[in-house]
Amino acid sequence: MAVLNLSCLGLGYLLLRHWASAALCWAATAGLLVAALPADADGVPQGVLLGYGAFLLLAAADGARRGLRARLSFGTAVRRLALPLAVVLLAVPAGGAVAYASAHADAREEARQQALLARLAAADELVAAHKGEAYATAQADYLKALEEYGAIGTKDAGSRAGKLVPARLDAYYEQVSAPYGKKSYCEALDPLKHLHTLPTLVDEGLLGDRPAGVAEPLAHSTYECGAAALGRSAEPKADGYFSELAADFPQSPYTAKVVPAVRDAVRARVGALTAAGEDRCTATEELRTLRSTAGSVEPLKQELEPVRSEADQGVRKGVFACGTQQFGKKQFAKAAETMDAYAKDYPDDARTPYARSVSIAARVAEEEPEAGKRLPPEDAPGGARMTLVISNDAPSPVDVLYTGPLTGKFTLKACGGCRKYDRVDTLRRGFKACAGASSKYPKVTLDLPAGTYHMLQQRLGTSALSTDQKVIRTKIEPGYTYTTCLYTSSLL
Incomplete structure (x- = not known):
């Protein structure tokens, strides 16, 4: 009876005709099936399994107790088959458990x-x-x-x-x-x-x-980024891209394109220095950047050295072209600054004297725009020269910049025994500066070709930061000798 009850079907109670207990077994088994089926990943809660197992053990123990006391009317053959049948029926719950375990695993x-x-x-x-x-x-x-x-x-x-x-x-x-x-x-x-x-x-x-x-x-992308940045001074620069490309992909066909790309960029900017409508100053700045690029791509530095030299020559040519273009655009202050930089950076260059002339003319034109109608002549004109003697009748030195058929500058020292004239004195009839002995006044003698000259006087004022400036227009005609005297006067 105990083994029959372990079949989960309450069969021991059925043989004993204990219907209530059999029904209770069926209810417990049905409850387990409801909780367990269909099989899912979570399985049956452990409490349900423990409770059902405890119930089966109690049912088996109760079946054994009742079976030992019961008197059954079955024959001897049936009694001999009861235990083997009960054992065989244990395969039902065991098989169900195995099937359920497989379904649960699935x-x-x-x-x-x-x-x-x-x-x-x-x-x-x-x-x-x-x-x-x-x-x-x-x-x-x-x-x-x-x-x-x-x-x-x-x-x-x-x-x-x-x-x-x-x-x-x-x-x-x-x-x-x-x-x-x-x-x-x-x-x-x-x-x-x-x-x-x-x-x-x-x-x-x-x-x-x-x-x-x-x-x-x-x-490919690294190369294209570098190529797009050629000549650009802002970050990120081309040399960074090209250095990375050459270091990471030395055998790449795109690395082989770097030197030709830089060379082509340099030559394009050099061509822009003489092309109509091009901004020569921009082209020059881009050449400076390209020169830096050619010298900064460390893995290809040797291969780029000829390109760097070509860019360096382009920069020299470009600075001069930039200065003359600025002069032509009436940007006289910028032109003077550019040409001064050219003279400083290339003191032994054949064009440096003319760069200084352009700088002088630009400074005069900054105060007198008429002096900047055209660039000063690059070569001194031939023909007769006229003498112009300029004296300084003032207690302060004066710088004089002049431009015309000839361009130049000079400095007159201060006159030791001279004074600053009152404005009233200069307005009187018969007033004449440099009225003393000629040897008293510092002077300079210029031999000038005929033509119109603009002369800028720059005299240091009372303050170290102030300068008195004045532009005078002088016309030099053939066959004459000219003298002029520079002096200072008060405002009153």
Whole structure:
């Protein structure tokens, strides 16, 4: 009776005709089936199993107790078959338990598969959410997605989700490298660098040969960014891109294009120095930057040395061209500054004397625009020369800059015994400066070709920061000798 009750069907109670106890066994077994079926990943709660097991043991013990006391009317043959039959019937709950365990394992495996697929889908959503966005804004989510792809693809490679990871990686590469496909080379640099370094983040066996396919696009983008920055002084500069390219991809065909690209850029700017309508000052600044680029790409420094020398010659030519163009545009202060820099940087150059003349003419024209109608002659005119003697009747020195058919400058020392005239004195009839002995006054003698001259007097004022300036117009005609006297007067 005890063994029959262990069959979970209360058969011992049925033989004893103890209907209430049999019904209780059926109810308990039905309750277990309701709780256990269908089998899922969570299984049957442990409390239910422990309670049902305790109930079976109690039913078996009670069946044994009742069976020992009962008098049954069955024959001897039936009695002999009862125990073997009870043992055979134990296969019912045992088989059910085995079947349930198998179903439970299947359910748990399916739940694991679904969980992995859910993780994969979540990683896919992180990637898809940033389609078309800049890499910088998507980087954090990209890394999270990669972490999931790597974990699923390596630890659970045989799962349904794991078998989908390679396709997800292909899609990931395609999306991240999208700017390169659109020829947005500078925008593509950071995402391509990220893809190039993926072997440090994801198992190389999972990546396969994908990282190798990034090398050429990365080299190409780096070159194009550098080429676009040639001549640009603002960061990022071309030399940074080219140095990185030559260091990381020394055998790339794009590295071989660097020297020709820099050389072509230099020659284009040199050509702009003489082309009509070109800004020669801008071309000169770009040549300076290109000269720096040619000397800064360390891995290619030797190959770029001839290009650097060519750019250096271009800068020299460009500074002079810039100064003359500024003069022609009436930017006289800038022209004087540019030509002074030329004379300082290239003191032994054949054109330096003329650069100084242009600077002088520009300073005069800054005060008297009529003096800047045209550039001063580069060569001194021939023909007769007339004498102009200029004396200083003032207690302060004076610098004189003049331009016309001839351009130059000189300084007259202070007159030791001279004074500053009162304004009233200079207005009286018969007033004449330099009225004393000629030897008293510092003077300079100029031999000038005929023509109109503009002379700028620059006399240091009472303050070290102030300068009195005055422009006078002088016409020199053939066959005459000229004298002029410079003096100072008060305002009253």
